[in-house]
Amino acid sequence: MNLEVKIGKLILKNPVMTASGTFGYGQEYAEFIDLNRLGAVVVKGLSLLPKVGNPPPRIIETPAGMLNAIGLQNIGIEKFISEKVPFLLGFDTSVIVNFFGDSVEEYVKAAGRLSSVDGIHGLEMNISCPNKQAGWCIFGTDPKVTSQVVGAVRRETDLPLIVKLSPNVTDISLMARVAEEAGADALSLINTLTGMVIDIKKRRPVLGNLTGGLSGPAIRPVAVRMVYEVYKAVKIPIIGMGGIMSAGDALEFMIAGATAVAVGTANFIKPSSTVEILDGIVSYMEAEKLEEISSLTGAAHAG
Amino acid sequence: MNLEVKIGKLILKNPVMTASGTFGYGQEYAEFIDLNRLGAVVVKGLSLLPKVGNPPPRIIETPAGMLNAIGLQNIGIEKFISEKVPFLLGFDTSVIVNFFGDSVEEYVKAAGRLSSVDGIHGLEMNISCPNKQAGWCIFGTDPKVTSQVVGAVRRETDLPLIVKLSPNVTDISLMARVAEEAGADALSLINTLTGMVIDIKKRRPVLGNLTGGLSGPAIRPVAVRMVYEVYKAVKIPIIGMGGIMSAGDALEFMIAGATAVAVGTANFIKPSSTVEILDGIVSYMEAEKLEEISSLTGAAHAG
Amino acid sequence: MSRYFRARIKSNLPLNRNHRLLSLVNMERMKDPLPGQFYMLEVSKGNDPLLKRAFSLFRRTSEGFDILYRIQGKGTALLSEMKEKTELDVLGPLGSSYPAPVAGETPVIVAGGIGIASVYSLIEQVRGSAYLLYGAREKDDLFMLDELKAMAREFFISTDDGSHSVRGSVIDMLKGFLSERTSSEQNIVIYACGPRPVLKEVASMADAKGIRAHVSLEEHMACGIGACLGCVVKVKGQEQAGEGSSLYKRVCKEGPVFDAGEIEW
């Protein structure tokens, strides 16, 4: 049985990755699972300088989901390189660094710095910023700006470049095509949907940031639909995510068109989710007598 | 205690309405609740001619939600007028007719015909069509087309005109402003989010229509956020909906900015949901010593 | 006497690894159900699972009614864990019923698997007069054999694996029965509930022989009362634009029992 999948020139030993921001820098989960079993570890989103993040409360549970407004708190790229990369180098898994910036220049600088480091196998560009309070983050919603920032990062790095799309758009296929044309090697979707919960006693939004990003099983149908649509629109591989809790959920994404999948919120509920999902995918392939995992990608579109 | 709310020139005796497509033509629920208690009955979406709807399966449950792809099946405006309006005339509640068309002309004709009928107190224009398989329904996502179709209907009718917005857009505030400028008296939000579920055994989408509209508690945080945003963008009243299951949920929408609320999927789970929600709102007002329900609208934005 | 009421679980008896017999006690007076009608039962208090689940009336009891069910997915799994005294929201009885055979008609009742749940109360109703054909996957999936035997005019059983009675499908039995008896029995009318492929075969056999057949269908349901238009099946008829709504019928309202000839299989 062949579980290998290709994300640009990067070969993953299997399609199960972690979703950025839900797996810390990998260390937090090493106690619970064997990181060597993962297709890739995608770390918490990094910026050039460390970021404070949003005021608490940052989290609130919702029906079959949760809202988070972490505000992209992170230790900054330099500290990541000096303190976390050495740890990750000890594992036989691909390391993909999720990053973001507040300007095209910051995106480019971050990508450049990360590309100079051994032990980083791919970059995932977060252009979604669902937690921006002041209206919309234009990097992920205005096609012109998306094209510009992705193109600029593309020119700066030779690492496989994954662009992570925001679902808070009218036409996800258009955004996908724009990223592809600007040089993305792959696409990640979806990031969180923007949401809000209000405390009816206080008559105020619960989260310190007012709005947050909705993740978990609640959003899965939206995510699967977007992967299905984007598969028809682009040729580059898709990393599917959004509410994957079980192997069956992961398979839905692959059949819809994903080459690999990322497990996010599920890690919080079961720290062993990723490896259990991998085991479940293997069982499915056995039961269905499939040799190549890649034969599942986009199977829903056949015939 | 004053529960009255104003939707344009229409005064509702209380803010609890039904969401279109989840309450049939009213008749189906008359056995379970006293329709006289409702602020308004909003009927299943109607078109000039009857519509067949989508092939089955049309429904699939999802985590804390459901996808539907009814395909706007309806008996057509003429049959509604002859067979359903007489029944509804027997109740002391406002009747709001949800309608749609496949062209600006159809929208206008439908609005014109409905405006000539006694016993219809308001029109709700559905410009969302989440189930359109062939990509996006431009009425609800392209601001120029939205403006054109709303403006045309506005010129045709003197009834209170509610425009129901699609949540599948990048900037809901923009769509809200466009509808307001084109003459809408009020806005309904949200319609369903487009989603998909895949059967991993058959490796095909479950729904006959492939995609469907996601409703229920799963989408509530997205809906509340959109109401909150739109409240800041427009002056006309908002009818909030999306996953309202309890009085607390309804109050979240009002505090976020809604003048009235509509109960949808909850009717399927508990046919008495609407009246229980109304009772719960009254209890809340008593506990919080509120005299005017309208004082809650947008309270989250104060101070 | 409302069709929306609360019921208390009297017992929730395991029949085998994945079948249960649920006895409910109505906490309010309920409308008398007819054979073939169904109920929508609450299976969770939370939002997941969200929707009620549809179950046929298995049989009326002195205090309420019984449901015979198979554990299928998460809703029925949750139901199977519910203990005595648990209270549930119930909608029903809902939908159409099996039209009682008229004088001179010979009822032939066909049940495939859990389909027995839907026809059991019909068998009670026509006690003594019906031929009963009951097929299941294996011996363990056959229920209430003694009771059924006592009520059937003649009782035929088959299992897919031959672990009880004849090896074969209920369709094989029906084929045999019809080819043997159509001449001796004058006015056969078929009642059938089971997996869709079985019902489709029943329909085509009945059609070929010019026999009336009433079949009970299943579809995913949200409301159960005709409001959501979610549970439709295609019926034969005019597909011209505008005539539309007659192309589909609602399983929860016009069904679940349909004339087999009416369905576009």
Add this chain to the structure above:
Amino acid sequence: MSRYFRARIKSNLPLNRNHRLLSLVNMERMKDPLPGQFYMLEVSKGNDPLLKRAFSLFRRTSEGFDILYRIQGKGTALLSEMKEKTELDVLGPLGSSYPAPVAGETPVIVAGGIGIASVYSLIEQVRGSAYLLYGAREKDDLFMLDELKAMAREFFISTDDGSHSVRGSVIDMLKGFLSERTSSEQNIVIYACGPRPVLKEVASMADAKGIRAHVSLEEHMACGIGACLGCVVKVKGQEQAGEGSSLYKRVCKEGPVFDAGEIEW
């Protein structure tokens, strides 16, 4: 010996209308917990509620550990309905613990309401040497009074409504205690768990008197292991851009027990 394991419910005892004592039996060997640490417990098998819930170690038992909890919302309501023998996923022990008092220090332990759950095992640890101040809303919300009495050096109780012992808040008691005893008792160190306003008062009193105080905080949590950055509290320190991450600390990792002087209240 993993911090992610399954546990079986031995008992789930109602203490009053909304408090329960949950006894869990570990099904695998677990790491020894320290006073002040906590566990994340699974409260449902489905997707709603989705996240695990945080509960302090109440006390270690021979077979596992106990949790004392208040029914607060839907997760704890579900937990309260769980029967003996139910199995749960558990993460823990997690987070920081109450630093044991060093020689010469006099521990003063302050518990407001359900805060008793967090300090109980500390009281066991320092048995005989600690002053204990325990306040609750009313008589019925006071638990384990006999056990506590036996372990405390001196035991002070108050209720908001005066239905047991002194009427007043635990803060009033602490105020009185400190003004009376600060001179006689040399090295007082405070340990406190309770509602945030209580802890804030404790912190400011301790600060005014130059006393060290360890407080246990609560925040909404998703992961419980430091990965999601969801459970932060603001700590005193530099807010300059770039120095950022030091502005917030994680309740699940650096906490739940913090030095009161460190928190930006």
